[in-house]
Amino acid sequence: GDSVTQMEGPVTLSEEAFLTINCTYTATGYPSLFWYVQYPGEGLQLLLKATKADDKGSNKGFEATYRKETTSFHLEKGSVQVSDSAVYFCALSGPVISGGGADGLTFGKGTHLIIQP
Amino acid sequence: GAGVSQSPSNKVTEKGKDVELRCDPISGHTALYWYRQRLGQGLEFLIYFQGNSAPDKSGLPSDRFSAERTGESVSTLTIQRTQQEDSAVYLCASSISGGVSEQFFGPGTRLTVL
Numbered sequence: 001g002d003s004v005t006q007m008e009g010p011v012t013l014s015e016e017a018f019l020t021i022n023c024t025y026t027a028t029g030y031p032s033l034f035w036y037v038q039y040p041g042e043g044l045q046l047l048l049k050a051t052k053a054d055d056k057g058s059n060k061g062f063e064a065t066y067r068k069e070t071t072s073f074h075l076e077k078g079s080v081q082v083s084d085s086a087v088y089f090c091a092l093s094g095p096v097i098s099g100g101g102a103d104g105l106t107f108g109k110g111t112h113l114i115i116q117p
Numbered sequence: 118g119a120g121v122s123q124s125p126s127n128k129v130t131e132k133g134k135d136v137e138l139r140c141d142p143i144s145g146h147t148a149l150y151w152y153r154q155r156l157g158q159g160l161e162f163l164i165y166f167q168g169n170s171a172p173d174k175s176g177l178p179s180d181r182f183s184a185e186r187t188g189e190s191v192s193t194l195t196i197q198r199t200q201q202e203d204s205a206v207y208l209c210a211s212s213i214s215g216g217v218s219e220q221f222f223g224p225g226t227r228l229t230v231l
Contacts (some may be wrong), residue, residue, distance in 0.1 A: 032217040044222035093217050104150055104162030
């Protein structure tokens with residue numbers, strides 16, 4: 001079945017450091033790929049997405065490129081801020097129930113990012 | 118409302134009791150999703166509604182779990198005869214049309230089964 005693997009956390013960085021959070025996936029067909037973020041005390045919210053190979057999603061200084069050849073969607077940011085501290089989830093779309101046609105997302109376990117001033 | 122709301126925010130129950138979790142999606146969103154997040158795990162998809170219909174219920178963990186949606190709006194997730202392994206945060210999301218349209222998540226209900 002479909003699955004998403006992302007790097008375990010917590011990841012601790014200093015402010016202005018370069019960030020990479022790795023995400024790889026296994027899926028049948030051609031899924032769409034997403035990064036969701038959960039800030040402390042808040043609900044999950046969409047950060048960025050890419051719907052086909054070589055697409056680059058970007059938002060709030062974060063970027064991720066849909067790499068079909070490596071089945072990856074790594075999240076990057078050139079200079080992180082304390083306010084970026086959150087849990088980041090990589091996810092893919094596509095039928096999660098065989099033959100069901102459901103539209104639920106398959107999520108990774110999340111990466112807790114801590115940015116120190 | 119402005120976003121997806123869920124109630125209660127926290128629920129503590131005794132093993133064997135039934136619980137109902139409620140989700141109010143964003144007005145006009147036809148698609149509604151339920152997920153479960155157990156401690157240290159990613160989100161686990163449970164069920165999806167398009168309108169009031171759930172095309173596939175096989176993602177529900179056991180026959181103790183059921184869900185319904187009425188008026189293409191409010192949804193209720195019911196867990197009968199709760200077990201300790203049901204302890205988790207239950208998240209609801211809605212999207213305007215399903216597919217790859219953005220899912221907007223509620224704050225979740227934290228269920229603790231003693």
